[in-house]
Amino acid sequence: MxxxxxxxxxxxxxxxxxxxxxxxxxxxxxxxxxxxxxxxxxxxxxxxxxxxxxxxxxxxxxxxxxxxxxxxxxxxxxxxxxxxxxxxxxxxxxxxxxxxxxxxxxxxxxxxxxxxxxxxxxxxxxxxxxxxxxxxxxxxxxxPDDQLGNAYEYLIKEFADDSGHTAAEFYTNRTVVKLMTMIMDPQPGESVYDPTCGSGGLLLNCALHLRDEGKEYRTLKLYGQEINLITSAIARMNMFMHGIEEFSIVRGDTLANPAFLQNDELKTFNVILANPPYSIKAWDQKAFANDRFGRNLWGTPPPSCADYAFEQHIEKSMDAVNGRCVQLWPHGILFRDNEKKMRKKMIETDTVDCVIALGKNLFYNSSMESALLIRRTNKEKRKVGKVLFINAFEEVKDEKTISYLLDKHIDKIFKAYTDYQDIDGFAKVVDIENIMKKDGSLLVTNYVKSSRILDNNTLSVEEAYSNWNQSSKKLNNSMKNLFKTLD
The missing domain is CATH 1.20.1260.30 (N6 adenine-specific DNA methyltransferase, N-terminal domain)
Known part of the structure; x- marks a missing residue:
């Protein structure tokens, strides 16, 4: 066939x-x-x-x-x-x-x-x-394995198309996965981890990336955890269908019961890729406040949003020497006020390497705009004390309810990341002290002008929300002053 x-x-x-x-x-x-x-x-x-x-x-x-x-x-x-x-x-x-x-x-x-x-x-x-x-x-x-593996991935995408809003629970846009893998650049013999692995696409792509480069991919150590039983089973089958047998995918709740431990501490990995569930409310915030693995090193996230619980889990799971990670998040994690203290502490660690703002509809069956947050435990000398912001809103191919990145988009974004220098209207290298002057906001449009600002001064949702936050603070202050005057 x-x-x-x-x-x-x-x-x-x-x-x-x-x-x-x-x-x-x-x-x-x-x-x-x-x-x-x-x-x-x-x-x-x-x-x-x-x-x-x-x-x-x-x-x-x-x-x-x-x-x-x-x-x-x-x-x-x-x-x-x-x-x-x-x-x-x-x-x-x-x-x-x-x-x-x-x-x-x-x-x-x-x-x-x-x-x-x-x-x-x-x-x-x-x-x-x-x-x-x-x-x-x-x-x-x-x-052969390659042919069946490709067909298996085709089926996963077809099921994602039929699954409505729940598709994002097990499927990540494969063109975004390709970009994430290129940025992480896994090497033979390294360990790769996805704490919310879904159907295993991010892990699998790391092995296939090495294979396509003609490198030894069988020595790559793949680890994943997934809370949903059938989804974790699909991920395991996905590996076998592609002829990959050296992996460990465990069913379980990563925040409540992390699966991979070493000497009673979290196991650490060279590469971490993730598309975590965003803004989940069903999680044990109280347990995380006294986490036995010390994952609350920046603080305890609000009960209605576990995003920074996952980010801190990833922080504790990175190898101390050459750990690197990339997460696909909605933009809110970059600027929300109720997580500002945790975000500032993360920035102060100087692990934030790059923030890439992507276009809309790249989350499966969701119109939310997404961003890649890239961090490293040991930055290159030229990156120390700096963060690269890339505004890739326009680097996307729109198709009704789903968008994807063409090779030319991926190549342009990846080149800007590897060059790590200013590109007018597209990329900007910013000192951490200047980020702190903007109240620790990692919103890309604070540093690289958005091409989506129209002639009639229409703002993006993120910019409008940020402005609304600022105006609310000013209003609160003026009301306090008014009440003092009235008293």
Whole structure:
């Protein structure tokens, strides 16, 4: 199959579910079923190869050393395909038995989809799904890792398109991911971490970036944590589908229970990339105020917004020698008044390397404008005491509800970042003391004129909000003076 034919074939399974379940729920059924088929087809391929090597010895061909994953007796795709009643139970049992047979690598990877609920998925619907996938072999000879991995990423994007506002929980715009990866420049043997990894796109792209450069990507150590069960399972499957096996993706709440520890402290990493959930309200602020890992080093964020809890977690997770991080945030984190003290302390550490203001609609299914916050534990000498601001509002390709970066946009932004010097109307290097004079604001348009200011003096939302904050302070002061006079 060509790449396009493969994608059409795989997406065809999702069309079988239309009208039976919500589009946002497709992924919890389609991905596990596809992975189940891949495991069984590769197992058969490996078995035939071992059988040939062992002169037809069936026992020899079944040895575990000949297989990536074990498929126990009765848990094969063909066993499920032969089932005509209670198909959901057969699928669920087969998946659980495969997980048990491969506890170190596959435990929990098939998620917790409700396969046995016949009100959602009848035997007929499941049989049709099984038969659809049975049309082609998904072994390595027919579908190499690269091809299947690309198709898997295609499906993730399709599911994101169908998932509405929840898409941002598991999918980050891949053109932005490419820019983030180029800026971080991961190297062979380094550790890469995403504390809110979603479907694993940021981690995966680091490995693929090295591979495309002709460097050894298999020595890259990938770590991720994701709170959602099915999303963390999708991330793990994503790695395997791309032929990457050296990784650790753990399900859990990064703020409440960070997964990666070393000597009772947070493990540190060379590279951290993240698109954290923004302005979440369901988090334990009280526990963070007395955090046993010392992550509240700049202060405790307000109860209605955990953004700086994630940023401080990342600060504590960076390698002391060459740690570097890039986060995709809405613009509010750059200037909000109720986080000013924490932001100033962050700036005072001189870890802020660069702030890049991006255009609108780069968050998936959200019109909010985004920004990249880039920090390093050890800056180059030429960057010490300085921050680079890049105004890339116009470097975007708009397409209705979703935008993306073209290669020319990525190249222009990346060049400005690597050059680290003033570019009229686009980039500005600013001393930290001048940032503090602006009350610790990291809003890019404070330092690089926005090309979006129109002739009629229409302001951006961020600028209008900042002005409103300032005018509110002046009003409060004048009211206080008035009351004193009246008294």
């Amino acid at each position: 060509t790449q396009q034919q493969l994608e059409k074939y795989l997406w065809g399974a999702a069309t079988q579910l239309r009208g039976t379940i919500d589009a946002g729920d497709y992924k919890q059924y389609i991905f596990p079923l596809m992975f189940f088929k891949r495991i069984c087809d590769v197992y058969d391929e490996e078995f035939e190869k071992a059988l040939e090597e062992g002169d037809g010895d069936l026992e020899y061909a079944a040895f575990s050393e000949h297989h990536h994953f074990l498929v126990p007796e009765g848990a094969h795709w063909n066993n499920v395909r032969e089932t005509t009643t209670n198909v959901g139970i057969a699928i669920q049992d087969a998946m659980r038995n495969i997980e048990k047979a491969n506890p170190e690598t596959l435990y929990g990877i098939f998620g917790d989809a409700s396969w046995t609920n016949k009100n959602r998925l009848s035997d007929e619907t499941l049989t049709n799904l099984i038969e659809h996938y049975s049309q082609h072999k998904l072994n390595l000879e027919n579908v």
